[in-house]
Amino acid sequence: MTTKSVAELLSQDVTLQDVTVKGWVRTFRANRFIALNDGSTINNIQCVVDFENFDEALLKRVTTGAAIHVTGELVESQGKGQSVEIVVKTLEVLGDSDPETYPIQPKKHSFEFLRENAHLRTRTNTFSAVMRLRSSLSFAIHKYFNENGFYYMHTPIVTGSDAEGAGEMFRVTGLDAKNPPLNEDGTVNFKEDFFGKETNLTVSGQLEAETYAMSLGKVYTFGPTFRAENSNTTRHLAEFWMIEPEVAFMNLAGNMDLAEDFMKSVLSYVLEHNKEDLEFLEKRLLDEEKTKPQAERSEMSLIEKIKFVVDNNFKRVSYTEAIDILRNCKPNKKKKFKYIIEEWGADLQSEHERFLVEKHFKCPVILFDYPANIKAFYMRLNEDGKTVRAMDILFPGIGEMVGGSQREERLDVLKEKMAALDIPEEELWWYLDLRKYGTAVHSGFGLGFERLVMFATGMGNIRDVIPYPRTPQNAEF
Ligand code: 4AD
Numbered sequence: 350m351t352t353k354s355v356a357e358l359l360s361q362d363v364t365l366q367d368v369t370v371k372g373w374v375r376t377f378r379a380n381r382f383i384a385l386n387d388g389s390t391i392n393n394i395q396c397v398v399d400f401e402n403f404d405e406a407l408l409k410r411v412t413t414g415a416a417i418h419v420t421g422e423l424v425e426s427q428g429k430g431q432s433v434e435i436v437v438k439t440l441e442v443l444g445d446s447d448p449e450t451y452p453i454q455p456k457k458h459s460f461e462f463l464r465e466n467a468h469l470r471t472r473t474n475t476f477s478a479v480m481r482l483r484s485s486l487s488f489a490i491h492k493y494f495n496e497n498g499f500y501y502m503h504t505p506i507v508t509g510s511d512a513e514g515a516g517e518m519f520r521v522t523g524l525d526a527k528n529p530p531l532n533e534d535g536t537v538n539f540k541e542d543f544f545g546k547e548t549n550l551t552v553s554g555q556l557e558a559e560t561y562a563m564s565l566g567k568v569y570t571f572g573p574t575f576r577a578e579n580s581n582t583t584r585h586l587a588e589f590w591m592i593e594p595e596v597a598f599m600n601l602a603g604n605m606d607l608a609e610d611f612m613k614s615v616l617s618y619v620l621e622h623n624k625e626d627l628e629f630l631e632k633r634l635l636d637e638e639k640t641k642p643q644a645e646r647s648e649m650s651l652i653e654k655i656k657f658v659v660d661n662n663f664k665r666v667s668y669t670e671a672i673d674i675l676r677n678c679k680p681n682k683k684k685k686f687k688y689i690i691e692e693w694g695a696d697l698q699s700e701h702e703r704f705l706v707e708k709h710f711k712c713p714v715i716l717f718d719y720p721a722n723i724k725a726f727y728m729r730l731n732e733d734g735k736t737v738r739a740m741d742i743l744f745p746g747i748g749e750m751v752g753g754s755q756r757e758e759r760l761d762v763l764k765e766k767m768a769a770l771d772i773p774e775e776e777l778w779w780y781l782d783l784r785k786y787g788t789a790v791h792s793g794f795g796l797g798f799e800r801l802v803m804f805a806t807g808m809g810n811i812r813d814v815i816p817y818p819r820t821p822q823n824a825e826f
Pocket residue numbers: 512513552553554555576578584585586587589591593594749750751752753754793794795796797798799800
């Protein structure tokens with residue numbers, strides 16, 4: 350008798366004599382029906398106990414959250430809602446769960462409450478579905494790059510450079526927790542550097558990925574990145590995962606094609622492989638929508654939104670065209686933008702990005718050729734001398750999902766740019782070497798993984814799509 354997962358058992362259409370399954374009790378109704386879940390699927394398997402055959406004391410221990418081991422016969426279900434169920438022969442409680450104190454009761458909990466219980470929240474349908482989707486998307490990402498000739502590269506977490514030049518880095522010190530360096534007065538010297546060098550947690554693996562693209566051709570990173578921005582929004586984390594492909598001999602148009610094809614491919618993958626979880630999350634969203642006024646409700650369901658992205662071209666619009674649209678539009682008769690774009694060169698705020706994707710184009714938008722002075726130092730300057738070959742991909746409901754660019758491959762132009770921004774050449778000598786020896790056109794982008802998971806799951810807060818969110822208030826687990 351081998352232990353089967355609930356997913357395997359539910360996909361059986363034959364009667365099986367001896368099955369054994371282990372999982373956590375969701376509910377135990379009428380001293381007869383155990384709804385058992387083991388994480389393999391959103392669905393529970395119903396285990397039917399004939400209470401007369403079991404010790405009362407044992408049945409009392411079958412409480413929500415308890416881990417149990419059941420053996421029995423898999424039969425066609427008499428009840429509604431499931432095709433098969435287990436008629437229980439033996440029942441063993443592997444781990445008790447005190448119903449008085451177990452935080453995850455069989456009722457709706459608020460997401461705030463579940464965030465405080467992040468270690469147990471995947472025992473709920475919503476969070477188990479979200480995290481299975483997160484896992485599936487990660488797999489689809491590696492699969493896509495693997496099938497398209499990319500090498501997976503691991504970039505350092507501790508680094509001496511600021512890839513974005515935005516100063517949003519967490520400082521790493523060389524503090525040895527056992528023997529910390531001390532000040533003269535005996536207090537810990539927190540200013541100590543990492544073995545004598547100033548280092549930070551990486552904000553992006555791009556610069557290192559560029560070095561590998563310039564030898565291996567096509568590479569990508571997929572790892573944790575850190576931003577010391579103190580933003581309390583539903584779209585920012587201090588620690589998030591980023592996917593960063595980097596490709597030699599590819600220009601900005603190729604970069605757009607790659608990003609669009611990549612996103613469509615990984616979203617198609619989950620449409621195909623995570624049907625039940627998506628259907629559950631779609632239903633959750635529909636229930637949530639019902640509580641909103643008609644005008645604020647979404648026109649499309651979750652699965653329709655994902656299919657729409659997969660089946661339609663992203664709209665490609667230059668920054669200059671976008672500014673013209675924004676300057677000439679009336680977002681809403683009553684409601685104006687909080688921040689009015691007065692002139693060419695201003696940075697777009699999220700209200701403008703949302704207007705463009707949600708009201709004007711009603712589809713994902715790739716904005717490109719931004720003013721040089723609002724973008725990072727490494728982007729390729731255009732012939733007009735004032736715009737750079739940058740691209741941001743904006744998604745309905747999310748805003749910025751991707752930031753990328755063609756990189757400045759000309760040594761003299763890059764040096765000038767760094768000088769103008771006071772970035773010391775000594776700090777990036779290795780980066781400049783790429784432009785000295787065999788330089789070539791190359792491009793890449795960074796996709797914020799959690800924002801993709803938000804889009805694919807319909808979750809409204811980024812803290813609910815990563816197992817243990819790191820935000821200004823939360824670093825407990
Ligand atoms: O636009 P960003 O800052 O671009 C870069 O870091 C480039 N070096 C990427 C590259 O070209 N290789 O960040 C890329 C994406 C954003 O579009 C956003 O989706 C996500 O990373 N992101 C965040 N996600 C969650 N929390 C934050 N604090 C984020 N900051 C950026």
